[in-house]
Amino acid sequence: xxxxxxxxxxxxxxxxxxxxxxxxxxxxxxxxxxxxxxxxxxxxxxxxxxxxxxxxxxxxxxxxxxxxxxxxxxxxxxxxxxxxxxxxxxxxxxxxxxxxxxxxxxxxxxxxxxxxxxxxxxxxxxxxxxxxxxxxxxxxxxxxxxxxxxxxxxxxxxxxxxxxxxxxxxxxxxxxxxxxxxxxxxxxxxxxxxxxxxxxxxxxxxxxxxxxxxxxxxxxxxxxxxxxxxxxxxxxxxxxxxxxxxxxxxxxxxxxxxxxxxxxxxxxxxxxxxxxxxxxxxxxxxxxxxxxxxxxxxxxxxxxxxxxxxxxxxxxxxxxxxxxxxxxxxxxxxxxxxxxxxxxxxxxxxxxxxxxxxxxxxxxxxxxxxxxxxxxxxxxxxxxxxxxxxxxxxxxxxxxxxxxxxxxxxxxxxxxxxxxxxxxxxxxxxxxxxxxxxxxxxxxxxxxxxxxxxxxxxxxxxxxxxxxxxxxxxxxxxxxxxxxxxxxxxxxxxxxxxxxxxxxxxxxxxxxxxxxxxxxxxxxxxxxxxxxxxxxxxxxxxxxxxxxxxxxxxxxxxxxxxxxxxxxxxxxxxxxxxxxxxxxxxxxxxxxxxxxxxxxxxxxxxxxxxxxxxxxxxxxxxxxxxxxxxxxxxxxxxxxxxxxxxxxxxxxxx
Amino acid sequence: xxxxxxxxxxxxxxxxxxxxxxxxxxxxxxxxxxxxxxxxxxxxxxxxxxxxxxxxxxxxxxxxxxxxxxxxxxxxxxxxxxxxxxxxxxxxxxxxxxxxxxxxxxxxxxxxxxxxxxxxxxxxxxxxxxxxxxxxxxxxxxxxxxxxxxxxxxxxxxxxxxxxxxxxxxxxxxxxxxxxxxxxxxxxxxxxxxxxxxxxxxxxxxxxxxxxxxxxxxxxxxxxxxxxxxxxxxxxxxxxxxxxxxxxxxxxxxxxxxxxxxxxxx
Numbered sequence: 029x030x031x032x033x034x035x036x037x038x039x040x041x042x043x044x045x046x047x048x049x050x051x052x053x054x055x056x057x058x059x060x061x062x063x064x065x066x067x068x069x070x071x072x073x074x075x076x077x078x079x080x081x082x083x084x085x086x087x088x089x090x091x092x093x094x095x096x097x098x099x100x101x102x103x104x105x106x107x108x109x110x111x112x113x114x115x116x117x118x119x120x121x122x123x124x125x126x127x128x129x130x131x132x133x134x135x136x137x138x139x140x141x142x143x144x145x146x147x148x149x150x151x152x153x154x155x156x157x158x159x160x161x162x163x164x165x166x167x168x169x170x171x172x173x174x175x176x177x178x179x180x181x182x183x184x185x186x187x188x189x190x191x192x193x194x195x196x197x198x199x200x201x202x203x204x205x206x207x208x209x210x211x212x213x214x215x216x217x218x219x220x221x222x223x224x225x226x227x228x229x230x231x232x233x234x235x236x237x238x239x240x241x242x243x244x245x246x247x248x249x250x251x252x253x254x255x256x257x258x259x260x261x262x263x264x265x266x267x268x269x270x271x272x273x274x275x276x277x278x279x280x281x282x283x284x285x286x287x288x289x290x291x292x293x294x295x296x297x298x299x300x301x302x303x304x305x306x307x308x309x310x311x312x313x314x315x316x317x318x319x320x321x322x323x324x325x326x327x328x329x330x331x332x333x334x335x336x337x338x339x340x341x342x343x344x345x346x347x348x349x350x351x352x353x354x355x356x357x358x359x360x361x362x363x364x365x366x367x368x369x370x371x372x373x374x375x376x377x378x379x380x381x382x383x384x385x386x387x388x389x390x391x392x393x394x395x396x397x398x399x400x401x402x403x404x405x406x407x408x409x410x411x412x413x414x415x416x417x418x419x420x421x422x423x424x425x426x427x428x429x430x431x432x433x434x435x436x437x438x439x440x441x442x443x444x445x446x447x448x449x450x451x452x453x454x455x456x457x458x459x460x461x462x463x464x465x466x467x468x469x470x471x472x473x474x475x476x477x478x479x480x481x482x483x484x485x486x487x488x489x490x491x492x493x494x495x496x497x498x499x500x501x502x503x504x505x506x507x508x509x510x511x512x513x514x515x516x517x518x519x520x521x522x523x524x525x526x527x528x529x530x531x532x533x534x535x536x537x538x539x540x541x542x543x544x545x546x547x548x549x550x551x552x553x554x555x556x557x558x559x560x561x562x563x564x565x566x567x568x569x570x571x572x573x574x575x576x577x578x579x580x581x582x583x584x585x586x587x588x589x590x591x592x593x594x595x596x597x598x599x600x601x602x603x604x605x606x607x608x609x610x611x612x613x614x615x616x617x618x619x620x621x622x623x624x625x626x627x628x629x630x631x632x633x634x635x636x637x638x639x640x641x642x643x644x645x646x647x648x649x650x651x652x653x654x655x656x657x658x659x660x661x662x663x664x665x666x667x668x669x670x671x672x673x674x675x676x677x678x679x680x681x682x
Numbered sequence: 683x684x685x686x687x688x689x690x691x692x693x694x695x696x697x698x699x700x701x702x703x704x705x706x707x708x709x710x711x712x713x714x715x716x717x718x719x720x721x722x723x724x725x726x727x728x729x730x731x732x733x734x735x736x737x738x739x740x741x742x743x744x745x746x747x748x749x750x751x752x753x754x755x756x757x758x759x760x761x762x763x764x765x766x767x768x769x770x771x772x773x774x775x776x777x778x779x780x781x782x783x784x785x786x787x788x789x790x791x792x793x794x795x796x797x798x799x800x801x802x803x804x805x806x807x808x809x810x811x812x813x814x815x816x817x818x819x820x821x822x823x824x825x826x827x828x829x830x831x832x833x834x835x836x837x838x839x840x841x842x843x844x845x846x847x848x849x850x851x852x853x854x855x856x857x858x859x860x861x862x863x864x865x866x867x868x869x870x871x872x873x874x875x876x877x878x879x880x881x882x883x884x885x886x887x888x889x890x891x892x893x894x895x896x897x898x899x900x901x902x903x904x905x906x907x908x909x910x911x912x913x914x915x916x917x918x919x920x921x922x923x924x925x926x927x928x929x930x931x932x933x934x935x936x937x938x939x940x941x942x943x944x945x946x947x948x
Binding site: 524527529530532536539540543544546548549 | 746748767768769770772773777778780784785786787788789793796797798800801802804807811812813814815816817818820859860862863
């Protein structure tokens with residue numbers, strides 16, 4: 029009876045220790061540098077692959093050597109990443125770190141595929157670590173014990189380093205108040221490389237020991253990064269103790285649930301995190317510091333003159349309206365399919381810009397609403413009515429309602445915590461999609477058909493066709509106009525809202541929430557309303573996709589989708605509404621072109637993001653202004669200086 | 683001094699506008715505000731002084747609702763506002779200015795003032811209007827905005843970005859933003875911090891000029907300025923009220939001299 033319970037507990041602790049090593053680095057990197065490092069999972073995977081490269085030629089005993097050499101190599105890579113990519117971004121908007129590290133995820137992940145090929149591989153472990161031993165009356169695997177002991181020792185060593193050395197003291201002080209450390213005359217920037225390298229090395233150790241326990245695969249980084257974030261937020265950003273407690277807790281809970289209540293396995297950690305954040309907005313061990321660590325600055329605004337912008341917009345719309353006419357003569361029907369995808373993602377990106385660029389709410393879980401819209405349409409068409417209007421209407425209403433609920437729970441926490449809690453809701457939904465019957469599990473929903481009308485009256489797109497000479501408008505081409513119409517309408521409506529009193533208040537919140545409160549606005553209510561509008565538009569985007577494509581799969585709500593849409597918004601230029609649409613176009617355009625040349629297109633795309641964020645941080649819409657000095661001899665408007673996020677806090681108690 | 687006394691009597695002809703009752707704020711073990719009973723008359727110019735850490739800004743935060751009180755009550759115009767949110771207190775007529783210019787840096791000067799003006803009017807429009815009717819078409823709001831821009835002398839730069847203004851103009855703008863919410867009571871937290879002598883004088887002139895009808899509550903380190911401007915002074919020390927009275931009474935108070943003025947003059 030006792031053994032029956034102890035076994036999952038030992039397994040849970042094993043996974044928990046891996047999480048601790050992973051989360052500790054992530055947490056300290058965030059605490060000291062305020063960098064949300066999505067690439068941490070890839071460094072973890074890289075550690076495992078380096079070990080593999082060392083162990084395979086030399087046999088199992090090389091495992092011990094690998095355990096030191098591989099983390100060292102990954103640590104050096106970490107230092108290089110900090111030096112050459114993260115460092116140029118200090119003092120800039122922390123949001124760019126998301127774009128940067130997201131780009132690094134693509135680069136490193138694709139490099140792993142390039143060098144080691146897809147598929148699961150076993151990482152051989154020395155014979156001495158195999159077999160079982162009898163501990164406390166149960167038969168435990170030696171390797172489990174090794175992970176727990178070795179990982180525990182590593183964690184303890186890091187803790188002692190942070191607690192008892194001069195380096196540790198400076199790092200801890202830096203996570204409390206960077207500016208104060210600088211004022212003491214310590215060049216904290218020099219310690220950043222060290223912290224980043226150390227975090228990377230710890231992640232590598234975690235990757236190696238987990239690799240020996242399970243298997244090594246290129247997807248291993250992607251699968252651990254979200255739980256690792258959950259642990260960091262759960263424990264409190266920047267808190268080492270929080271990472272340890274959170275890591276063990278999540279490891280044990282996950283494993284125990286896998287044994288006893290598998291249905292909750294993927295969901296419970298997100299529920300746990302949401303619950304903790306609602307009760308303790310700074311996590312279990314997070315401390316409230318003078319320096320607002322969770323602040324994410326957003327917004328920028330456009331660069332073009334309003335008149336030019338209007339002319340360009342009308343020109344663009346006219347051009348877009350002509351696209352389907354060339355099908356069959358100038359290009360294949362695939363062009364329209366691609367354009368529909370760009371338009372739908374443009375709408376999705378626009379919805380995110382409404383809250384991110386204009387209200388200052390960075391939602392890392394916007395795929396939730398896209399997915400909700402898609403599934404609402406699919407379920408309506410399959411079970412309720414085949415009317416496209418009813419399906420889209422329901423998609424909008426349901427997404428808006430869920431956005432209200434998520435907003436109600438999450439808007440009380442700010443900055444990074446808001447980003448993380450929205451991410452948690454999205455992952456919760458993603459996991460539910462796999463487990464519920466009505467959503468069709470991992471297969472998703474497909475075989476959907478619709479008509480454009482109501483109460484059984486109305487045509488399907490297959491019924492209609494316009495033919496003028498060589499030009500034929502049918503099926504996809506007709507839907508193209510529906511999508512384009514939805515995008516233009518959404519753009520005009522949101523733009524109108526932003527010029528109204530409501531939109532003014534949103535912008536004021538982005539600029540200075542405290543001031544907004546002290547001229548009499550209940551900012552929480554305004555933020556929530558903006559979130560509802562944004563959620564509804566994202567739902568519309570997802571709904572349109574399913575309406576056209578005829579299917580919905582859980583991947584719609586996957587975190588990578590949320591990441592991609594943020595990338596599009598930043599790529600295009602946030603706080604402009606049209607920028608994100610351009611961003612979507614560029615994203616898919618690049619993907620399309622690159623896939624034509626190489627299977628490793630994500631490597632190139634990731635590299636472009638990294639270069640982009642370092643050299644053109646204000647988005648593509650700033651390109652004309654950036655180029656102006658070279659083109660016309662310096663007469664163009666230069667880029668405005670960005671507000672440094674390190675400015676002293678406005679408070680300052682006496 | 684006789685003249686000033688007359689003026690004081692005139693200004694404080696009204697009733698009590700603000701009252702705190704045994705107000706307490708604790709941060710863990712530390713008591714930042716310790717049973718403060720403060721009474722401010724309508725039309726009065728009251729200054730709060732005290733050494734660093736005396737709890738002046740905390741008191742402001744309790745009055746404006748930026749921090750919840752641990753115990754005690756705040757009354758404004760006779761109404762218990764202790765449990766109201768900051769924005770609800772603004773709507774009752776409490777305005778607040780901050781230590782460092784606290785404006786909407788990325789918006790234009792006009793938008794800054796209009797936002798404050800809009801806050802005052804918002805119950806006059808329904809939800810759909812506030813969502814879809816462009817701000818340019820709200821006449822009374824825009825007229826009031828222009829009037830205030832005139833009063834603070836920033837009409838000429840109304841379409842510039844607030845961040846682009848020189849320091850002194852940012853200060854003016856912030857006062858304009860506070861003014862546009864039409865407060866009855868304005869709390870100023872060190873409005874002249876970091877200013878040169880001329881800038882200080884300009885700011886004080888502006889406050890006196892545009893906020894002449896309002897009740898003013900001021901935190902200020904410049905003792906001379908406080909002595910010159912205030913009708914009454916409240917001295918805080920370690921979260922408690924140490925002394926209260928006219929500038930002359932405060933100057934003569936030996937407790938104050940010991941605890942605060944003495945230390946300042948060394």
